[in-house]
Amino acid sequence: MLEYLLELDGLTAGYAGKPIIHDVSFRLEKGTITTFVGGNGAGKSTLMRAIYGSCDHLGGGIIFDGRQIEKKTPWERYELGIGFVPQGRCNFPDMTVAENLKMGCYTLPRNEHRDRIDAMLESFPMLARKIREKAGNLSGGEQQVLETAMVLLSEPSLLLLDEPSLGLAPKTQGEVFEFVKRIAADGVTVLVVEQNVHGALLISDKAIVLEMGRKFLEGTAEEVRNNPNIRHAYLGGNLSEEEVSE
């Protein structure tokens, strides 16, 4: 039997009572990576916010780990295991990597901080190497890893990543995608909104295409990548044989 961590059932959501997301339904299996694909303003970030609880719920249901959560606050959803890394830089740039990681522990009992941070440093040695650096002095990709690690310290079972590779050089984007793959391999279910659709689909199990706030298409990442309409609209037309076989 498939195990679903998240189920959306006819979700409608928006801002100030005005719907942006209309009647969206889908299910996410545990430990998988899913990418939301869509043009500018299609509602990808809003759908992510609706799952986290930071926009208006206007109808339909959200079941997370067997519980109905659509009426819960972001804090309650966070406590249940939904972690959100929003778009843009969100660390404390004048604090060191160590201090940022301590900030990421603020909801945990004090006696657990050290063990959790040590485990995180073991998983992501770059953070150990830069432990005394100010976060603001790290590269964009390193800051993205730090910010995701800060959220992972609370051990979420669902991680929402809004544009993790935005503004990064292509090589660093690749590193961030590898990092996301490792997180999912550890059993965390990941939902990604990405401007680099090609890169995101390469690491994803599944993709959900949105158009004007509605689900337009859903399939395996490979199906969506090979769909001629999607390739034309979001992947810059025809991909080379090399890219397709990656």
Ligand SMILES: Nc1ncnc2c1ncn2[C@@H]1O[C@H](COP(=O)(O)OP(=O)(O)OP(=O)(O)O)[C@@H](O)[C@H]1O
């Ligand atoms: N805080 C807000 N208040 C009111 N409307 C908003 C707010 N944030 C976004 N919107 C509107 O919601 C619609 C969808 O925006 P959203 O950011 O979810 O799309 P997106 O698919 O993530 O786009 P992009 O790829 O350009 O970031 C847009 O019309 C936008 O103007």
